[in-house]
Amino acid sequence: MNKVLGMMLVMLSLTGLAAATVVQTNSVKDPNDIYNLYDAMTDDLINDGSAALASVDSTPWNGYLANNGSVTDGNFWSGQLDYWGGTWSLTYNLDTSSNTLGYAISTIDILGGWNDPKKIECTLAYKLIGDAEYTTLGTYLYEALGGMKINLSDSLGGDLLSGVSALRFTFQNADLIREIDVVGSAVPEPATLSLLAIGGVLAMFRRRK
Ligand SMILES: [Ca+2]
Numbered sequence: 001m002n003k004v005l006g007m008m009l010v011m012l013s014l015t016g017l018a019a020a021t022v023v024q025t026n027s028v029k030d031p032n033d034i035y036n037l038y039d040a041m042t043d044d045l046i047n048d049g050s051a052a053l054a055s056v057d058s059t060p061w062n063g064y065l066a067n068n069g070s071v072t073d074g075n076f077w078s079g080q081l082d083y084w085g086g087t088w089s090l091t092y093n094l095d096t097s098s099n100t101l102g103y104a105i106s107t108i109d110i111l112g113g114w115n116d117p118k119k120i121e122c123t124l125a126y127k128l129i130g131d132a133e134y135t136t137l138g139t140y141l142y143e144a145l146g147g148m149k150i151n152l153s154d155s156l157g158g159d160l161l162s163g164v165s166a167l168r169f170t171f172q173n174a175d176l177i178r179e180i181d182v183v184g185s186a187v188p189e190p191a192t193l194s195l196l197a198i199g200g201v202l203a204m205f206r207r208r209k
């Protein structure tokens with residue numbers, strides 16, 4: 001392996017070791033305009049129909065409790081979930097049969113709210129490839145009047161998590177949730193990574209000429 005390629009791989013490895021600090025950014029929209037609120041993403045990892053989504057588990061329901069939709073239908077308005085029976089959770093199992101190294105997650109949005117005071121109180125847990133148990137990332141709370149959004153991102157602008165195989169969102173009594181958008185991509189296989197690194201080296205050589 002030549003030195004440049006070796007250095008690039010070391011740099012890539014170090015990038016993967018950077019400590020992730022989760023930044024929670026809250027925002028709210030006009031409660032008088034409740035029908036014209038946040039845009040939900042339609043192309044995120046867990047959106048209905050996404051190739052990255054293998055299955056969904058929900059408790060205590062056997063399926064979604066929703067208003068003509070789901071919290072992953074790409075629509076803020078449809079798929080309202082507000083449960084009054086205690087803690088409840090949604091688990092999204094990602095497809096790791098075709099993407100065996102899991103997924104890098106860059107941002108997560110949790111959308112909810114209504115035109116009277118509501119809250120989102122979510123404990124987010126994850127499994128990485130090979131994990132038997134879930135690890136808690138944190139609990140994120142926001143109370144407001146109007147359409148609400150909690151955005152989670154990495155303080156360094158990198159990924160929140162990498163190598164993820166499943167995400168579990170546990171909510172509290174009387175939370176009102178409308179959409180969960182998880183932005184990320186499959187972690188490249190080593191062969192692909194090497195090709196990317198070699199491509200980068202070739203590009204460097206080309207620039208030097
Ligand atoms: Ca929805």
Ligand SMILES: [Ca+2]
Nearest residue numbers: 041042047074
């Ligand atoms: Ca979505």
